[in-house]
Amino acid sequence: MSSFRVRPAEPQDCPTILRLIKVRQGEGTVALLLISDFLQDGFGKHPFYYCLVAEVEKKKQSERICTVGYAMYNFNYDPRVGKLLYLKDFYITEPYRGLGIGSEILKILSQTALETNCSCMHFLVFIRNQPSVEYYLRRGASNLSTEEGWHLFRFSKETLLRIAAE
Ligand SMILES: CC(C)(COP(=O)(O)OP(=O)(O)OC[C@H]1O[C@@H](n2cnc3c(N)ncnc32)[C@H](O)[C@@H]1OP(=O)(O)O)[C@@H](O)C(=O)NCCC(=O)NCCS
Numbered sequence: 001m002s003s004f005r006v007r008p009a010e011p012q013d014c015p016t017i018l019r020l021i022k023v024r025q026g027e028g029t030v031a032l033l034l035i036s037d038f039l040q041d042g043f044g045k046h047p048f049y050y051c052l053v054a055e056v057e058k059k060k061q062s063e064r065i066c067t068v069g070y071a072m073y074n075f076n077y078d079p080r081v082g083k084l085l086y087l088k089d090f091y092i093t094e095p096y097r098g099l100g101i102g103s104e105i106l107k108i109l110s111q112t113a114l115e116t117n118c119s120c121m122h123f124l125v126f127i128r129n130q131p132s133v134e135y136y137l138r139r140g141a142s143n144l145s146t147e148e149g150w151h152l153f154r155f156s157k158e159t160l161l162r163i164a165a166e
Pocket residue numbers: 088089090091092093094096097098099100101102103104124125126129132135138
């Protein structure tokens with residue numbers, strides 16, 4: 001690898017990002033996400049997410065530019081803190097970890113948050129993903145679950161249908 005670059009995703013990146021999401025989650029777990037939905041949700045009139053992609057330039061392979069990671073985020077609003085950048089997913093493929101690509105992405109996301117007057121950046125980390133917990137703590141993150149006692153809840157589609165019909 002000679003160099004990497006991080007850039008905003010474009011519609012034509014969607015198949016590659018979906019492929020990386022499947023690799024990250026384990027094949028099959030995101031089967032419900034259709035490429036058409038993914039494309040519409042990110043690049044339609046009202047984007048539900050934004051995405052950065054990381055590319056490397058390979059000197060030898062026939063396919064010289066290769067996407068090796070992504071960060072998916074959106075903007076959220078919290079009545080206690082106002083605007084915030086919500087980092088939803090962040091992944092660099094294993095052979096390219098530890099090269100500073102993740103740090104470059106976090107730098108761009110921090111700049112984006114500041115430029116859009118966000119007061120902070122939120123993200124979820126699976127507690128058993130200890131390397132990532134440490135990665136974020138080393139960079140100054142606060143653990144809101146232990147410090148403030150937050151728990152993540154969900155109403156499933158079935159529950160929404162039931163409540164909506166009550
Ligand atoms: C978290 C992640 C995105 C960081 O990306 P990255 O490109 O490796 O980030 P950097 O190169 O900037 O930094 C890597 C850190 O891991 C360490 N590291 C070094 N070699 C590494 C390797 N082969 N694999 C993993 N981490 C390594 C580095 O020391 C560095 O830590 P430090 O800067 O605090 O000392 C990446 O490890 C990843 O995709 N992990 C799996 C998915 C995940 O857990 N995502 C985050 C939760 S949402």
